[in-house]
Amino acid sequence: MTTLLDDLCMAYGREWLLLRRQSSHLINGFCFFLLIGLVYQILLGPNLVMPQGVTLTLLWVLSFLSILLIADGWLVSDLKNGFYELWMSQSRSLSILFFAKLSFQWIVIGLLLSVFAPLVGLGLGLDTALLWLTVASLVVSSLAMICLCGFGAVITAGQSSSGLLMAVLVLPLNIPPMIFGAGVVLESLQGYDSMPIFMLTVALSIASISFVPWLMSFCTKVLIE
Amino acid sequence: MLTLNSFVVLRDDRCLFLPLNVNVQKSGLYQLLGSNGQGKTTLLRALAGVYTNYQGVLDWSPSQRPIYIGHVAGVHEHLTLEENAQQLFRLYNVSLEYFDQIILDLGLMGLETVPIGRLSAGQARKVALMPLFHPHIQGSWLLDEPFTSLDQQTCQLLERHIKMYLDGGGLVIFTSHQGLGLASLKARVISLQLLAVNAQDSL
Numbered sequence: 347m348t349t350l351l352d353d354l355c356m357a358y359g360r361e362w363l364l365l366r367r368q369s370s371h372l373i374n375g376f377c378f379f380l381l382i383g384l385v386y387q388i389l390l391g392p393n394l395v396m397p398q399g400v401t402l403t404l405l406w407v408l409s410f411l412s413i414l415l416i417a418d419g420w421l422v423s424d425l426k427n428g429f430y431e432l433w434m435s436q437s438r439s440l441s442i443l444f445f446a447k448l449s450f451q452w453i454v455i456g457l458l459l460s461v462f463a464p465l466v467g468l469g470l471g472l473d474t475a476l477l478w479l480t481v482a483s484l485v486v487s488s489l490a491m492i493c494l495c496g497f498g499a500v501i502t503a504g505q506s507s508s509g510l511l512m513a514v515l516v517l518p519l520n521i522p523p524m525i526f527g528a529g530v531v532l533e534s535l536q537g538y539d540s541m542p543i544f545m546l547t548v549a550l551s552i553a554s555i556s557f558v559p560w561l562m563s564f565c566t567k568v569l570i571e
Numbered sequence: 572m573l574t575l576n577s578f579v580v581l582r583d584d585r586c587l588f589l590p591l592n593v594n595v596q597k598s599g600l601y602q603l604l605g606s607n608g609q610g611k612t613t614l615l616r617a618l619a620g621v622y623t624n625y626q627g628v629l630d631w632s633p634s635q636r637p638i639y640i641g642h643v644a645g646v647h648e649h650l651t652l653e654e655n656a657q658q659l660f661r662l663y664n665v666s667l668e669y670f671d672q673i674i675l676d677l678g679l680m681g682l683e684t685v686p687i688g689r690l691s692a693g694q695a696r697k698v699a700l701m702p703l704f705h706p707h708i709q710g711s712w713l714l715d716e717p718f719t720s721l722d723q724q725t726c727q728l729l730e731r732h733i734k735m736y737l738d739g740g741g742l743v744i745f746t747s748h749q750g751l752g753l754a755s756l757k758a759r760v761i762s763l764q765l766l767a768v769n770a771q772d773s774l
Binding site: 367368423428429432435436438567 | 641
């Protein structure tokens with residue numbers, strides 16, 4: 347019998363290999379993030395300052411759309427090539443496999459967001475005093491967004507031209523993490539204590555990483571059968 | 572080793588074949604026969620624990636996880652031959668110790684760093700079959716069209732390897748629309764039929 351730890355190690359190893367060999371979705375997502383940020387700065391010009399609230403919400407919308415682009419290709423290959431069937435045939439846990447996938451993606455996307463979001467934010471005129479709080483909140487809320495996009499990826503994986511369907515299904519699900527995530531900085535901007543809403547964002551992300559892998563596992567079994 | 576009692580697999584609430592009663596008590600080679608769409612692949616997937624929409628009794632004794640190699644066999648087109656082999660060996664809990672010998676036997680030497688997407692269908696199939704050639708692999712073999720895309724030389728190699736595995740007390744259940752070339756390799760037949768079910772040769 348294999349242990350859960352063994353499953354987890356193998357799943358992380360596979361994610362690392364896939365990141366090295368199939369990073370085009372990740373690059374596309376972050377090119378989109380940077381390009382849209384850059385285009386906004388150019389269109390605004392040097393004389394117009396965007397309100398802080400608009401800058402913040404724009405950062406969250408950009409992050410969501412980037413994650414949506416990246417998540418589109420997460421499951422299709424392994425579903426088509428039968429890897430999930432092999433994994434199940436050896437009594438290994440699909441939930442652990444998806445937990446590893448989502449948490450690994452969070453580490454990678456969170457790291458990239460913490461580098462690129464300040465660049466785009468500062469370019470759009472974000473107050474430097476809000477920078478660290480923005481990055482922290484964005485990274486924390488991105489875990490929930492990644493999990494919910496992963497759920498969208500699995501329920502649309504069997505469909506042809508799944509991109510639009512995924513966007514339509516996943517956007518409403520992602521509104522709470524976007525509201526809470528941006529809300530942390532907006533509360534601080536208005537002089538309120540942002541800790542309660544930050545803790546709500548943390549709780550939402552923990553709940554997502556706890557339940558979504560199980561949901562993805564269930565949906566994958568249905569797809570395979 | 573394997574007991575099936577009143578066993579049927581369902582698809583869209585429809586039985587794919589009449590209830591199957593099979594009691595495999597000894598090692599050997601068993602071939603699932605049936606026309607297209609009769610449920611051979613689905614039966615293999617059910618035996619592998621991948622497909623659960625069935626009725627009746629399915630019992631592996633002693634409890635084991637068989638090695639299932641399906642039509643699509645878990646090799647990722649963007650990963651290299653060596654990376655895919657690592658993944659497969661690790662999935663079946665066997666070491667990479669015999670990797671070099673196996674790729675030499677299968678004629679894949681020199682392709683270790685080539686992504687599977689750039690290999691031919693036959694070469695990709697060989698990669699999927701690599702775990703079977705590991706001497707420490709455990710469990711019965713469930714093979715879905717194992718000879719598809721393989722050249723004659725590799726078909727013969729696989730048949731010889733199946734023979735060696737059977738001599739060691741193994742159980743192989745496979746589907747194939749082509750006959751076996753090796754004279755000493757005789758398969759017992761499990762025939763799937765809509766109107767009648769035959770389990771021949773003292774199953």
